[in-house]
Amino acid sequence: xxxxxxxKDLTLNFGSVSVLKNLNIDVQEGEFVVLLGPSGCGxxxxxxxxxxxxxxxxxxxxxxxxxxxxxxxxxxxxxxxFQSYALYPQMTVRGNLSFGLKNAKVPxxxxxxxxxxxxxxxxxxxxxxxxxxxxxxxxxxxxxxGRALVRDVDVFLFDEPLSNLDAKLRSELxxxxxxxxxxxxxxxxxxxxxxxxxxxxxxxIAVMKGGVIQQLAAPLEIYNRPSNLFVAGxxxxxxxxxxxxxxxxxxxxxxxxxxxxxxAGYEGGAVLERDQAILGVRPEHITVSTSPVSGPSMPxxxxxxxxxxxxxxxxxxxxxxxxxxxxxxxxxLPPGTKVHLGxxxxxxxxxxxxTEQRI
Amino acid sequence: MADVxxxxxxxxxxxxxxxxxxxxxxxxxxxxxxxxxxxxILPLWVMIMTSLKGMPEVRLGNIFAPPVxxxxxxxxxxxxxxxxxxxxxxxxxxxxxxxxxxxxxVVVSILIASINGYALVNWRFRGSEVFFTILIFGSFIxxxxxxxxxxxxxxxxxxxxxxxxxVIVHTIFGMPILTLLFRNxxxxxxxxxxxxxxxxxxxxxxIYFQIMLPMSLPIFVVALILQVTGIWNDFLFxxxxxxxxxxxxxxxxxxxxNSVQGVKEYNVNMAATLLTGLxxxxxxxVSGKLFVRGIAAGAVKG
Amino acid sequence: xxxxxxxxxxxxxxxxxLNAKIAAIPMILTALLVFVGGTAWTVLYSFTxxxxxxxxxxxxxxxxxxxxxxxxxxxxxxxxxAYGAMALVFTIVIGFVLAVLMDxxxxxxxxxxxxxxxxxxxxxxxxxxxxxxxxxxxFGIQHIMRxxxxxxxxxxxxxxxxxxxxxxxxxxLWQGTGFVMCLMLAGLRGxxxxxxxxxxxxxxxxxxTxxxxxxxxxxxxxxxxxxxxxxxxxxxxxLVVAMTSGGPEGNASQVPAMYVYDYMFQAQNLGQGFAASxxxxxxxxxxxxxxxxxxxxxxSRG
Numbered sequence: 001x002x003x004x005x006x007x008k009d010l011t012l013n014f015g016s017v018s019v020l021k022n023l024n025i026d027v028q029e030g031e032f033v034v035l036l037g038p039s040g041c042g043x044x045x046x047x048x049x050x051x052x053x054x055x056x057x058x059x060x061x062x063x064x065x066x067x068x069x070x071x072x073x074x075x076x077x078x079x080x081x082f083q084s085y086a087l088y089p090q091m092t093v094r095g096n097l098s099f100g101l102k103n104a105k106v107p108x109x110x111x112x113x114x115x116x117x118x119x120x121x122x123x124x125x126x127x128x129x130x131x132x133x134x135x136x137x138x139x140x141x142x143x144x145x146g147r148a149l150v151r152d153v154d155v156f157l158f159d160e161p162l163s164n165l166d167a168k169l170r171s172e173l174x175x176x177x178x179x180x181x182x183x184x185x186x187x188x189x190x191x192x193x194x195x196x197x198x199x200x201x202x203x204x205i206a207v208m209k210g211g212v213i214q215q216l217a218a219p220l221e222i223y224n225r226p227s228n229l230f231v232a233g234x235x236x237x238x239x240x241x242x243x244x245x246x247x248x249x250x251x252x253x254x255x256x257x258x259x260x261x262x263x264a265g266y267e268g269g270a271v272l273e274r275d276q277a278i279l280g281v282r283p284e285h286i287t288v289s290t291s292p293v294s295g296p297s298m299p300x301x302x303x304x305x306x307x308x309x310x311x312x313x314x315x316x317x318x319x320x321x322x323x324x325x326x327x328x329x330x331x332x333l334p335p336g337t338k339v340h341l342g343x344x345x346x347x348x349x350x351x352x353x354x355t356e357q358r359i
Numbered sequence: 360m361a362d363v364x365x366x367x368x369x370x371x372x373x374x375x376x377x378x379x380x381x382x383x384x385x386x387x388x389x390x391x392x393x394x395x396x397x398x399x400i401l402p403l404w405v406m407i408m409t410s411l412k413g414m415p416e417v418r419l420g421n422i423f424a425p426p427v428x429x430x431x432x433x434x435x436x437x438x439x440x441x442x443x444x445x446x447x448x449x450x451x452x453x454x455x456x457x458x459x460x461x462x463x464x465v466v467v468s469i470l471i472a473s474i475n476g477y478a479l480v481n482w483r484f485r486g487s488e489v490f491f492t493i494l495i496f497g498s499f500i501x502x503x504x505x506x507x508x509x510x511x512x513x514x515x516x517x518x519x520x521x522x523x524x525x526v527i528v529h530t531i532f533g534m535p536i537l538t539l540l541f542r543n544x545x546x547x548x549x550x551x552x553x554x555x556x557x558x559x560x561x562x563x564x565x566i567y568f569q570i571m572l573p574m575s576l577p578i579f580v581v582a583l584i585l586q587v588t589g590i591w592n593d594f595l596f597x598x599x600x601x602x603x604x605x606x607x608x609x610x611x612x613x614x615x616x617n618s619v620q621g622v623k624e625y626n627v628n629m630a631a632t633l634l635t636g637l638x639x640x641x642x643x644x645v646s647g648k649l650f651v652r653g654i655a656a657g658a659v660k661g
Numbered sequence: 662x663x664x665x666x667x668x669x670x671x672x673x674x675x676x677x678x679l680n681a682k683i684a685a686i687p688m689i690l691t692a693l694l695v696f697v698g699g700t701a702w703t704v705l706y707s708f709t710x711x712x713x714x715x716x717x718x719x720x721x722x723x724x725x726x727x728x729x730x731x732x733x734x735x736x737x738x739x740x741x742x743a744y745g746a747m748a749l750v751f752t753i754v755i756g757f758v759l760a761v762l763m764d765x766x767x768x769x770x771x772x773x774x775x776x777x778x779x780x781x782x783x784x785x786x787x788x789x790x791x792x793x794x795x796x797x798x799x800f801g802i803q804h805i806m807r808x809x810x811x812x813x814x815x816x817x818x819x820x821x822x823x824x825x826x827x828x829x830x831x832x833x834l835w836q837g838t839g840f841v842m843c844l845m846l847a848g849l850r851g852x853x854x855x856x857x858x859x860x861x862x863x864x865x866x867x868x869x870t871x872x873x874x875x876x877x878x879x880x881x882x883x884x885x886x887x888x889x890x891x892x893x894x895x896x897x898x899x900l901v902v903a904m905t906s907g908g909p910e911g912n913a914s915q916v917p918a919m920y921v922y923d924y925m926f927q928a929q930n931l932g933q934g935f936a937a938s939x940x941x942x943x944x945x946x947x948x949x950x951x952x953x954x955x956x957x958x959x960x961s962r963g
Contacts, residue, residue: 053554074560086551090573099569100559147555159551392762396776399835402791403779409794421808422800475688482681490685490692497696499892499949503921503938507706507715507931508699531691538688563680592784594899599926609786613903616790629794636787643782644775651774651843654781 002065004029004155004187005050010059012049012211019045020211023059027189029154032181035191036198037208038234043191046208047157050189052076063155074104076155079148083160085140087132093143094128097150111150118149121180138169145180158190162197174200195235199223207231224347225267229356232280232349238313241286241323243279244353247271254279254350257319259298265346268359276353283326285344288314288333293342302337316341410434410630417625433624437631443614450631453611457591457638459522460607464529465586469579472534476541477567481553491538498535506599513600520602528596533589537582540653544578545571577649584646585653588639608635700942707935715931724936734937737915741944744826744916745894748833752890753883755834756841761871763842764849774846778839785836789903792832793819819905822913829904829914836900837893841886848882849875884952891948895941898922917941 005027012020020042027033035043048054050061052073060069068076087096094115101111119125122142132140141161148156161177162170178201181188192198198205199219206216207230215227226232232240245256247263251271254261256279263271287293300318312332314325318341325341333339350359379385405422410433412426420427439449446452478484479491509528510519518524548571556566572579597607606614612635616628643650710720728734759777763770780788795801798817806814818828852875860870876883898918901907905914917937925934 048554051554051558053557072560073554073558078558080555080558082551082555084549084551086549086555088552088556088570088574099556099561103560103565147559388762388765388767392767392773395759396773399776399780399839402795402835405795406791417800421805422795422797423805471687474684478681478685478688482678484678484681484685487681487685490689493692493696494688496949496953497692497700499888499945500696500700501896501918501938501941501945503896503918503925503934504703504942505695505699506921506938507925507934508702509695511715512694530687531695534688534691563678563684588782592786594784594786594902595922599922609784609899612790613786616793617903617906625794625797625800628790632787632790632794636783639782639784640779643779647771647775650782651778654840655843655847 002029003027003062004031004064005189006060006062007046007050008060008062010046010049010061011057012045012054013057018211020049020056023211023213025206025213025216027187029187030185032188032190032201032203034198034202034205035189035208036195036205036234037193037214039193041208042211043193043206043208044159045211047159047189047191050076051078051080051157074100077153078155078157079151079153080157080159081141081144081148081161083163085132085144085164087140087143087147089132092129092131093124093135093146096132096143097128097146100147100151114150114152115146118146121149121183122146137165138173141165141173145177149184154186156186156188158188158192160191160193162192162194170197177201195237199235207234209234225358226280226349227358229278229280229351232351232358236282238283238324240280240282240349241321243281243319243321243323245277245279246275247273247277247350249273256298259319261296261298261343261345263296263345263350266348266350267346268350271350271359274352274359277359278351278353279343280349280351281343282347283313283324285347286323286325287342287344288316288325288327288331289340289342290333290337291340293340296343296345297340298343300339300341302333302335302339304335305332307332406629406633409626410437410633412626414624414626433626433630434634436624436627437615437634441615441627441631443611443618450608450611450615450634453606453608454634456601456605456611457608460525460529460597460601460605461587461590463522464526464533464590465583467526468530468533468537468586469582471530472537472582473541473572473575473579474567475534475538476543476545477571478563479538479542480545480548481550481566482563491542494535494538498532502532502595510599520600520605522601522605525596525600525605528600529586529590529593532596533586536585540582540585541575541578544575548574580646581649581653584642584650587642588650591638703935704939704942707932707939709932709935711931711935713929713931720932724932725940728933728936728940731933733912733915734917734920736912737917737920738940740826740914741895741897741916744829744833744897745891747826747830748837748894749887749890751830751834752837752841753886755838756886757845757876759838759842760845760849763846774839774843777842780836781840783836785899786903788832788836789900792828792835793904796828796831820909822910825905825909825914829900832904833897833900837890841890844882844886844889845879848879851882852878884955888948888952892945895945895948917944 003026005025007023007025010020010023011018023046025033035046037043045054049056050063052068052071052075056069060067062068063076063078066077073080088099091099097115097118098111101114106114115128119128122145124139124142124146127135127139127143132143135143144161158177162173165173174197181201190197190201202219204216205219205222207214207222209230215222215231222231223235226235226240229242233242243254243256245254247253248255248260251273252263254263254277261279298318300316300323302314302316304315306313306315307329310329312327312329314327314333316323316325316339323341351357352359401423408425409417409422411429411431412420413428413430413432416427437449438451440447441449479487509531513519513524513527518527552570553566556570561569591607592609593607594609594613597610601607612631615631706715706717707724708719708721709716710718710723763773767773796817796819798804798820803814803816806816818824818831856874856878857870860874865874896918897916901914901916901919907913907915907919917940921934921937921941924930924937
């Protein structure tokens with residue numbers, strides 16, 4: 001399998017503002033890559049550059065082995081699905097699907113064939129002669145996907161396609177997009193700020209911030225081994241607990257306030273002794289006990305408990321730091337309870353506080 | 360407390376608050392509005408009444424009173440016999456001149472301005488915003504400052520005094536407000552629609568004619584209203600840029616009513632005035648809220 | 662491979678967006694050639710002694726000295742300032758008060774608005790001629806009041822040099838206040854409903870809320886309205902031509918725009934026309950520059 005998309009040293013400046021900085025990313029054929037990040041991180045901008053809707057300042061974009069850096073959007077062999085669906089309001093669904101093909105002077109018989117196929121895949125046959133205004137949000141997004149489908153291209157670009165839908169519909173369409181990807185095997189680049197979408201859909205996730213890709217890896221890798229503080233804090237809800245302290249004993253332990261935590265089993269690089277370090281532990285990688293526990297642990301006091309239905313969240317204070325811990329429903333404790341927290345060090349992440357990089 | 364709870368119906372107000380239609384506030388409010396409306400309606404009323412009276416009745420009576428004997432003679436005379444300084448074939452000539460001037464001016468000015476607005480929103484190029492800013496500030500420059508250079512320019516290309524010369528002038532001076540109108544409208548069209556059309560391979564003109572134009576009919580109607588009334592009502596450009604044979608209706612009306620020779624025929628004058636105001640009035644009453652939208656566009660700076 | 666698309670489309674920058682640039686040619690020509698070029702040309706030639714034809718024979722400020730020595734010009738400027746001040750104050754105050762009345766959730770709002778706004782659809786020529794007739798001393802308001810018993814009632818503004826401006830004002834307000842009312846009403850409607858709820862909960866009387874809360878919040882609307890009216894007043898021309906032709910007593914209601922037209926196109930004294938129109942431009946700038954500065958300042962402050 002070759003590379004479907006190659007971005008080489010891509011830079012984009014708006015005036016003196018640098019929006020994308022020297023980006024490099026390769027997407028393999030048939031791969032599903034999600035660009036994830038907070039608003040303003042440049043993820044949609046990058047997608048628009050791939051589509052040719054924005055002219056880049058420097059670098060190259062290759063799609064299917066062709067340099068498309070200067071190519072028009074319609075010449076790049078891409079299909080695109082937008083957040084607001086972007087259906088032409090005055091045309092019927094059929095008109096929307098055929099508009100691009102007519103511009104490309106595809107013969108009518110071929111157009112009909114492709115529309116029939118797309119309509120079948122997306123189950124929108126009964127809607128073909130309706131106007132977009134007569135469709136529900138979910139139906140509109142199906143048509144928008146159909147518009148990319150009929151183009152018969154290898155690369156699909158999705159720009160936050162589910163953001164305008166309500167929660168229930170969003171999860172339905174999410175599954176449908178995954179199914180579509182499995183069935184068609186197209187390369188897909190998908191922009192979202194929703195981490196659930198990213199984690200469920202992606203083969204690989206590119207977490208972006210400030211026009212720079214912070215980490216590009218498989219979802220679990222990103223979740224379990226975030227490469228820096230930003231990625232660690234951005235993924236996961238509630239956020240990872242960050243304990244500020246220092247590493248001692250030649251890197252074998254972490255000093256957090258008056259508590260010393262044994263780092264045996266930590267999976268990462270050489271810890272060494274650092275006087276400013278941050279230990280990151282996800283809420284589900286902590287156990288709570290009212291009696292002292294063996295292994296790495298620390299004392300804490302319960303402040304609030306939140307019932308979430310399937311499980312509970314305990315908000316605690318340890319050494320003056322706020323922490324959250326996910327516990328089973330039966331593990332709930334009243335505020336004020338003194339507890340001991342057991343930390344799962346092999347699943348924890350250690351960061352250098354100065355470089356903010358994972359150790 | 361318990362007592363109140365037991366007999367809620369007996370203690371204090373209950374249910375909908377009473378409203379009096381003839382409250383002092385309403386009397387003052389509607390009274391003022393009605394008096395104000397009289398001020399606005401009065402001239403129209405006087406115009407219509409006077410135009411339906413014979414001259415003897417005009418001289419004797421009260422301008423507010425309805426005609427004792429209705430006559431349409433003043434209208435006929437205003438249309439086909441009233442004299443300007445030059446000829447005596449009535450306002451009909453001016454009417455047709457105005458039609459001939461207004462139709463191409465409206466079409467050309469709207470076409471150009473809508474393309475401007477579209478280019479400004481979707482196809483920005485280096486300097487496009489600068490030209491637009493100049494255009495907007497230019498709309499505040501008194502026309503008098505630019506009249507003579509335009510006269511020279513039109514003379515150079517051989518259009519001074521011709522119909523098409525005036526069409527160009529109306530296109531130029533209508534451009535700022537119309538471009539603003541279309542620019543603001545097109546910028547409210549989701550940008551993603553434009554992007555989708557580009558991915559679908561449509562170019563500058565393809566997107567304009569196939570996507571933007573069909574979905575912008577309301578704003579074209581607003582522009583149409585704005586331009587029809589504006590160009591129909593123009594006086595200055597008509598005087599400056601055309602020959603007497605081509606004078607628009609407003610200029611001819613002024614020449615008829617304010618001509619010094621002959622006996623003043625007020626009923627004919629009022630019929631002529633009404634005739635001249637008829638086209639914008641019809642546009643106004645038919646268009647309703649769209650007219651408001653058009654004039655408000657000038658006040659909303661984008 | 663090297664050079665094949667490395668970097669952005671540098672060399673072809675001029676031809677990128679070519680269609681958009683071609684489509685924008687009318688706008689660019691209007692902005693640069695007519696608005697900037699035409700204005701600069703007129704200003705430049707106002708320093709020449711051009712008579713029948715523009716000649717580049719520069720005479721410094723001669724035309725301006727002559728201009729300010731001409732009593733007709735001085736009267737024109739005085740008239741413009743007096744009329745302008747009155748028109749601005751009355752239009753804005755009346756427009757705002759009407760908008761407040763219309764904002765009281767009244768019935769028949771559409772009808773009231775239709776009546777108040779229709780004069781705005783009419784041309785100044787029509788407006789001037791109608792009011793000329795209504796104010797006619799022999800048949801109009803004065804005649805009616807006298808025939809009702811007030812034998813000494815005198816109301817003949819158009820034939821009295823001292824009051825002719827009020828005559829113009831009555832007509833001008835009739836034509837324009839409805840428009841300002843619409844702008845103000847749009848401004849009032851644009852104010853957050855919660856402000857009203859908060860004021861009501863705080864027990865502030867309605868009139869106080871309008872005066873101390875709403876009016877300050879509507880500052881941008883007032884400023885924009887002010888600029889639009891002021892720019893319109895400086896262009897004032899058709900109304901005076903139709904209503905008084907600049908009289909009575911020759912010059913009593915002259916305005917700068919008439920002076921420009923007469924010297925440019927009738928008296929064949931182009932230099933005077935250019936100097937006078939440059940003065941008009943200057944007066945617009947006096948209004949416009951502080952406004953642009955405020956606008957710009959507001960945007961840069963966020």
